[in-house]
Amino acid sequence: MPRIRSQRPALAVNILFYVAISILALVVVFPILAIVSNSFKTYGEYMQNPVSLPAHPVLESYAKAWQGGAFAVHLRNTLFVVVSSVAGILVISGLAAYGIARLEELTKLGTVIYAFLVAGIMVPPTTVIVRVFFLLQTLHLLNALSGVIFCYLGAYLSVPVLLMTGFFKSVPKELFDAIEIDGCGPVRTFLNIVVPLSRPVISTVVILLSVWLWNEFLFPYILISADRKMTVQVALQNMATMFWTDVPTMFASVMFTILPLIAVYLILQRQFIEGLSRGALKG
Amino acid sequence: MKQYSRAQTRKIAVYLAFIAPALAFFSFFFVYPVLGTFELSLYRWDGLAPKVFVGLANLRFLLKDTSRMLTALSNTLFISVVTTITLNVGSLVIALMLARDRRLTELYKTLLFLPVVISRVASAIIFGCLLDPSSGFINYLLRAIGLGRLALPWLGTPVVSLLVISAIIIWGGIGVSMTIYIAGLKAIPTELTEAADIDGAGSMRKLRHITLPLLAPALTVNFCLVFISCLKVFDEPWLIYHATPPRISSTVSTIIVWEAFSGSQFGVSAAMAVLLFVLTLVLGFGVLFLLRARERRMY
Numbered sequence: 103m104p105r106i107r108s109q110r111p112a113l114a115v116n117i118l119f120y121v122a123i124s125i126l127a128l129v130v131v132f133p134i135l136a137i138v139s140n141s142f143k144t145y146g147e148y149m150q151n152p153v154s155l156p157a158h159p160v161l162e163s164y165a166k167a168w169q170g171g172a173f174a175v176h177l178r179n180t181l182f183v184v185v186s187s188v189a190g191i192l193v194i195s196g197l198a199a200y201g202i203a204r205l206e207e208l209t210k211l212g213t214v215i216y217a218f219l220v221a222g223i224m225v226p227p228t229t230v231i232v233r234v235f236f237l238l239q240t241l242h243l244l245n246a247l248s249g250v251i252f253c254y255l256g257a258y259l260s261v262p263v264l265l266m267t268g269f270f271k272s273v274p275k276e277l278f279d280a281i282e283i284d285g286c287g288p289v290r291t292f293l294n295i296v297v298p299l300s301r302p303v304i305s306t307v308v309i310l311l312s313v314w315l316w317n318e319f320l321f322p323y324i325l326i327s328a329d330r331k332m333t334v335q336v337a338l339q340n341m342a343t344m345f346w347t348d349v350p351t352m353f354a355s356v357m358f359t360i361l362p363l364i365a366v367y368l369i370l371q372r373q374f375i376e377g378l379s380r381g382a383l384k385g
Numbered sequence: 386m387k388q389y390s391r392a393q394t395r396k397i398a399v400y401l402a403f404i405a406p407a408l409a410f411f412s413f414f415f416v417y418p419v420l421g422t423f424e425l426s427l428y429r430w431d432g433l434a435p436k437v438f439v440g441l442a443n444l445r446f447l448l449k450d451t452s453r454m455l456t457a458l459s460n461t462l463f464i465s466v467v468t469t470i471t472l473n474v475g476s477l478v479i480a481l482m483l484a485r486d487r488r489l490t491e492l493y494k495t496l497l498f499l500p501v502v503i504s505r506v507a508s509a510i511i512f513g514c515l516l517d518p519s520s521g522f523i524n525y526l527l528r529a530i531g532l533g534r535l536a537l538p539w540l541g542t543p544v545v546s547l548l549v550i551s552a553i554i555i556w557g558g559i560g561v562s563m564t565i566y567i568a569g570l571k572a573i574p575t576e577l578t579e580a581a582d583i584d585g586a587g588s589m590r591k592l593r594h595i596t597l598p599l600l601a602p603a604l605t606v607n608f609c610l611v612f613i614s615c616l617k618v619f620d621e622p623w624l625i626y627h628a629t630p631p632r633i634s635s636t637v638s639t640i641i642v643w644e645a646f647s648g649s650q651f652g653v654s655a656a657m658a659v660l661l662f663v664l665t666l667v668l669g670f671g672v673l674f675l676l677r678a679r680e681r682r683m684y
Binding site: 116119120122123124126127130131133134136137140148149151152153193194195197198200201202204205208209211212215218219222224225226227228229230231232233234235236237252253255256257259260263288289292313316317319320324335338339342346347349352353355356359360363364367368371374375376378379382 | 389397401402406407408411417418421479489494498502504506525556568613616619642645
């Protein structure tokens with residue numbers, strides 16, 4: 103096919119493009135570079151010059167942050183909350199989405215339930231947090247990781263239901279009908295056919311929820327006050343109230359909380375970019 | 386009323402059972418607290434003594450106490466408008482640069498998307514420390530290059546602290562907005578731009594008359610997305626709160642939490658929450674309808 107002239111940018115345009123986009127990328131990545139660099143300094147060196155690279159990189163701040171923030175405990179708590187919530191939400195919203203997609207073929211009720219579950223997207227979390235606090239208090243679930251998990255199961259359902267219902271509705275219904283005529287009950291159809299079929303949407307939902315819940319602050323901040331039950335985001339906020347002026351230690355603490363996600367992000371870049379954007383788009 | 390056969394009724398029952406767990410958790414841990422907030426907004430309550438029914442007095446109190454209420458409201462709206470416009474213009478420009486596949490585009494996308502996985506708490510701390518008036522990176526740099534006059538106490542200056550909050554949200558939001566715009570740009574059929582090329586249209590005219598109109602749906606989505614998420618902004622202002630004088634950077638959401646858990650004014654907090662709920666619905670759908678109407682006018 104003949105190429106049209108203006109589709110081949112001139113050299114000058116090309117150079118301009120690379121200069122401009124490199125500056126933009128640098129501006130965006132710069133805060134991360136700055137915290138990495140300064141986290142390897144001592145407090146004294148930082149106060150003298152926050153801009154230079156560390157002259158003698160030391161792990162002093164990391165040691166202080168690991169101790170002060172008790173990150174071993176907090177990372178474990180967060181991992182527990184995230185893994186169990188993601189698994190829980192995936193199961194109940196996957197079941198619900200399949201139920202809704204099939205129910206909509208039979209009755210209007212399906213659409214009504216769908217609208218109800220998805221409406222949660224529009225509700226700001228600060229609208230519920232006070233009542234959630236008292237709800238967990240009466241259930242004796244304050245200061246318990248399970249309390250936070252239950253709240254996530256309610257508050258983070260909407261987007262997964264939306265994404266998965268959309269996916270199930272895109273599957274031709276004749277497929278499911280044919281399987282059921284073959285004598286496969288709804289439960290077995292779901293487990294043997296639907297679950298393996300929906301691997302792409304499952305991975306989107308898992309990535310989306312993992313990032314959202316790992317970074318969630320409001321719920322654990324309000325619902326947990328015991329030091330040993332905190333998640334990393336709350337622990338990080340706590341560090342900020344104690345060590346705000348000790349910047350290298352703050353930066354080392356930040357590193358402990360962001361490194362796990364960054365590592366997974368760099369391995370699964372494409373899935374992350376696609377999944378997080380699609381989730382936001384539908385949210 | 387439609388009649389269902391027995392087999393159909395059975396099927397409906399089975400699928401309802403599929404939905405039941407989600408409905409149960411959603412209703413009990415989410416919808417019930419929302420309704421509870423509406424109820425609580427009609428009472429005076431300090432968290433311990435019995436609740437006293439006061440009707441709309443909490444709301445009237447909020448509307449009269451202009452300093453707190455109006456500051457939080459105007460701060461929130463200011464952050465939302467500034468962030469939404471800047472973020473959308475910025476990520477649209479970036480998307481226009483990255484939509485065509487050239488060498489290294491993937492690397493740039495990876496780098497620009499990186500802040501998306503960083504929590505708002507961490508971002509607030511990173512920016513807070515970098516902008517610290519005495520020991521911060523930015524002010525050190527400004528003084529070093531002789532621009533010491535610009536070395537502001539960023540977080541403690543009215544309006545500037547709100548711009549900092551906007552900057553944090555923009556930083557964390559570029560990745561997603563950019564990706565949505567790139568997807569929108571890639572969906573534009575190349576025949577259209579090629580036809581315009583043949584007609585001799587310059588790149589600015591192509592942008593104005595082909596690309597931007599066809600990008601309207603992506604723009605609508607992005608605008609609403611960012612705007613609604615800004616209306617509920619909590620983490621960033623809360624995190625830099627102790628570094629700023631009170632109220633300079635308070636938002637509706639921080640006031641809700643502050644009134645409840647620090648002021649023990651649960652009724653006032655709930656009234657504020659109801660207000661935020663209504664505000665999000667009205668403004669969210671308002672912006673959506675405006676942009677949708679604009680989309681229709683363009684075709």
